[in-house]
Amino acid sequence: MIIEELKDNEIQCIAEIEKLSFSKPWSEESIKSSFNSESCKFYTAKTDKIVGYIGVSIAADEGYILNVAVHPDFRGQGIGRKLVTFLIEKYGESLRFITLEVRPSNIAAVKLYTSLGFNKVGERPSYYSNPVENAILLTKYLNSNLEI
Numbered sequence: 696m697i698i699e700e701l702k703d704n705e706i707q708c709i710a711e712i713e714k715l716s717f718s719k720p721w722s723e724e725s726i727k728s729s730f731n732s733e734s735c736k737f738y739t740a741k742t743d744k745i746v747g748y749i750g751v752s753i754a755a756d757e758g759y760i761l762n763v764a765v766h767p768d769f770r771g772q773g774i775g776r777k778l779v780t781f782l783i784e785k786y787g788e789s790l791r792f793i794t795l796e797v798r799p800s801n802i803a804a805v806k807l808y809t810s811l812g813f814n815k816v817g818e819r820p821s822y823y824s825n826p827v828e829n830a831i832l833l834t835k836y837l838n839s840n841l842e843i
Contacts, residue, residue, distance in 0.1 A: 696741065697741050698739065698740050698741075698781045699739060699741065700737070701748065703730070705711060705739060706723060706727050706730060707723050707779035708744075708745045710722070711775060712724040712745070712747065713726070713823065715764075718823075719785055719823070719825050721762065724812050729752075729761065730764055731785075732752075734754060735752045736751050737750045737751075738750075738810060740778055742769075742825075743761075744764060746769040746774055747769065747775065748764060749762070749778040749779065749781070750817060756838075757790060757792060757794070758782070758786055758792065758806060759794055760793060760794070760795035765778075767814075774836060776810075779807065779808070780811065783811065787838060788838055789838070791836065792837055793834070793835050794818060794823060794833065795813070795832075796830035797809070797811045798835075799831050805833075809833070809835050811835065813834060813835045814835070816833065
């Protein structure tokens with residue numbers, strides 16, 4: 696498996712993974728809009744096809760994970776962990792922290808993030824719909840040597 700930057704002609708593929716993964720998926724247009732933004736980067740996990748992806752928004756020295764998704768046929772193989780680890784390693788020297796929101800009911804994701812050093816720093820009430828649920832805000836602090 697390789698992880699590489701998303702290409703324009705692959706947006707439809709990750710939109711399909713979105714639809715299979717989330718109750719309220721991003722549209723292909725939303726993904727394309729973020730992809731075309733200078734502050735956002737998307738990376739894909741590939742075998743002979745795209746099996747997962749991760750998106751991040753960078754603002755100054757802060758990283759915000761937009762989405763992480765793995766195709767249902769490839770879950771449970773550590774692909775999500777590899778994608779998040781890739782992001783931590785890629786941006787570990789240039790970012791002060793990486794943060795994200797996650798449903799508390801997504802126990803597998805919460806366990807993944809906490810095992811990688813993310814800690815709960817807050818909640819966002821009624822953040823999710825279908826069903827309505829709070830979001831847990833998780834943050835991993837990276838490079839504390841960055842100047843303010």
